[in-house]
Amino acid sequence: MYAKLIKVKLFWTLLVVALIPMALISLYSYYNIKQQIISSQLSHLEAISQLKSLQIEHFYNDITNDLHIIHASPYTKNLILNKSSDLAGAKKLFEQQLSQYMFDDEINKIYIIGLDGNIIASSQKRVSDNDAAYNKIAFEEGKRTMYFSDIYLSDVSLGKDKRYLFNASVPIFDYENKVIGVVVGEFTADAFFNQIQDYSGLGESGETLLGKKSKDKVIFLNPLRHDQNAGMKRSARIDGYIGRPAILGATGHNGNGLSIDYRGVEVLAAWKYVPTTGWGIVAKIDQTEAFKPLEAIRNSIALTALILLILGVSVSLKMSDDIAAPVDNLEEEAYRDALTGLPNRMMLMELLEQVINKAKLKDTIVAVMFLDLDGFKCVNDTYGHEVGDILLKNVALRLTNCIRQSDTVARLGGDEFVILLCGAQDIKNIEKIAANIIQALSKEFSIGGSIARIGVSIGISIFPINTINADEIIKQADKAMYEAKKSGKNNFKFTDEFHSVII
Template identity: 35%
Template structure:
């Protein structure tokens, strides 16, 4: 009886051991799986967020650059249309026709050949219609422009009006309505020019690093019109009005849009949108649209190997734990997995990674960071990050940066870092704090990536957008900004400012006789001579063709503006040795003064332009003030 009882008692104990083993195995399996998941999340989530932010930043920079380039293209179209309207002899004939002094046939015979000449240099003009003061067509060149789309500016509007994108036949176009103004500002007529969007097609296609599923849209927000392109091998396509992008633009209180998730569409799926308005054209915008899966596919792909490594390490660690069944080994293996994973991420990341102690001294640098900084850890170890790497950062700024990291746990911004060879480069730096059990920062990490190439591309586009390609002088957009700033300063200081509008005399015969190549060389020489004649503080700009604009700031008196104008007339009277020829030209200059002649940039430019025409009418090669009482001096 006692033996039987002992057997009965032993049996449950024997049966409890496998159950305990299975329970321990289940707990170990759960622990291994949970640890693997936590390590995977702790490693992959920050990496995925960093990669996603990098993709978003790249997309935003791309949209910003394309917006600048597209704005420059619209400015080019508007400037081209305004140059057609500024030809004084054609305008005078139109004014005579408006007054009933000549017949339509005479007007057309005079105007057509004189407009065909500049149109020959404007290959992107598909068609041109000239209207009289009553809005009736008097001349049409190249392809017809449908009347229902004519963008006629309002009677009091002196700037071009842009409409589109539209289709003429199968060709996407943008229509520009340019007012033809007499010297006194009255409307003599209107030019309606239809521009093809071939140059836009070269700006919009996706470049390397983007999927063909992405699209770039040029949008006329006010008119709900847009065109888009997939890649360089496809034509521009009209964006349908049902596209969810239009709904997103309506719902947004303001542009730009940053990584906005559009509602899922039955045809297009789930899209992410980036949009930015065009500078100087607030009703126009550039938008980049991409399927969500496509946009962040690269980020997920870069996480594949780390996640696979985490999974394999988890399986291997679990097998060892189950085989040895030792809790201590289990802990060691888990720590080994975590350390190995962290080391793998640290060693193989494409981003530069810094490790710092609680006093922000450098204690670690991964291989990618060494390549970016061109130095080894030994050269940086023990030095404070601000002193060793951050350029142009004061002690106060550095202290504020670390205070934010300690308080909020993170900080990120564009900075200038210093390489080991002394070279500086632009970088995107993300700092994060690592806390101990008392929630005090014990260490810090810094992830950085080189964005110099993106910055250089942005600066190149800005140079193209705000400077004349032929002469390198500021263009119409930049000089308008500088004149507006100069007027603000003149108002604050109560100083005198002058606007000089220059038109070259006898330039057209030189261009016709010796060709456009010599004409271009002459324009460059004129630009250089103008810049040498004025002060360093003055602005010399080319408006287009043979027209230049000069802004004279901080003048002592009217006589000072007169002396500078006289020197300019004299300088351009001197011969120009160009390509084996000695060329003689001159200039007619109109002068408008602030505050006597106007208080805003557009008014001063218009009055200086009118004064220039009076100088031409008085015999050319001279200058004239807008106000005759400020006197006119001939050479």
């Protein structure tokens, strides 16, 4: 009992000692690898956002240079100031010159507008519906300084790939540095978006976003990879938690980290503010995709941990068995008779207590037989103690064969034995077992060529008829055994108390 308890405690102690370091190492390895993935991904995203911001600045610098070249041209000033002798010819020549700026698909049209709002000259490459294709705000803003409008969706047909437009304007100065007009250009952002929205290196879920602050919101300026129809319609509140990377970028912040995008999805993102345009550029990728390599790593760690756990359990069991073995042996010796291997008095009393407690619950009887061998001293004196010891072992074997598995044979010492009958159904059953024991031990024993004959006197006490106390029931059975010896030996007797109850 105590050996088992010690074994269990040793097993769990050894297992915990083995498991805790293993668990800590596994968790540290997983966490460390995850942090490395996060750091690598964020550096990659930051590089992409930096590249995209440079592309934005380069794009707008090119447009600024084009507008400055136009507004600084003498033809522009002379047309507005009416200093050409042939205004019609000069206008035609100038419009041809403007058309040369339409060498690519980024510029839709260019207008030279006087301070009174009248169009003095235009490229005329594109024709707008009622001249509504340019934003009149650009003219008003262009009187004061260089101006870029927000990107907007075209409301006229400009071809298959022409959907997103913006206006830019710059003031025209005379030779005395006074504002005399405005250059207004209409530009398409489709090619620009194609460049900005190159998803190379962003996997299946990654994308780049352009956002601009508008009052208490951030508006997404470009088409969205996961929601193409929501471009320039979707927005996020600055004080909200949805779309945090775009909010941070559009409000002047640079940085990176784990965040929530406009879909409410957890992402790894880098954001950068572009002062030239007042925009924020975001490069991001879903965490589920970024952390996908962790699945294989996690499975490998789990498999390794399982193998180590199995090894740890096996080693712990072996070590606990080895360590507890001496205690187990000592406990076995303490509870067993050294000669016969039967339970001794200590174990008998514990078993008797348990049997009596069960009998109380089930309302059954327990019989205790106290046995003393008849003629054993004569065998010892005649053949010696060595033969006597062998005889006791044989007696133990025959007694064990006379009872059921649920019953118990114990040796108290010398030639005294006790038998517990736990499930005796009635008195006749007990008497039959006692008679079988007397008959079995009456048969001769052949030991090393010697023949020994003995008998047995049996005293029987019954719970709860005689007593309900474990010590007392043994004493009463012992007393009945002496009565059996007095009456001629090799027989059995019940206690006097039992007979008085029966009578």
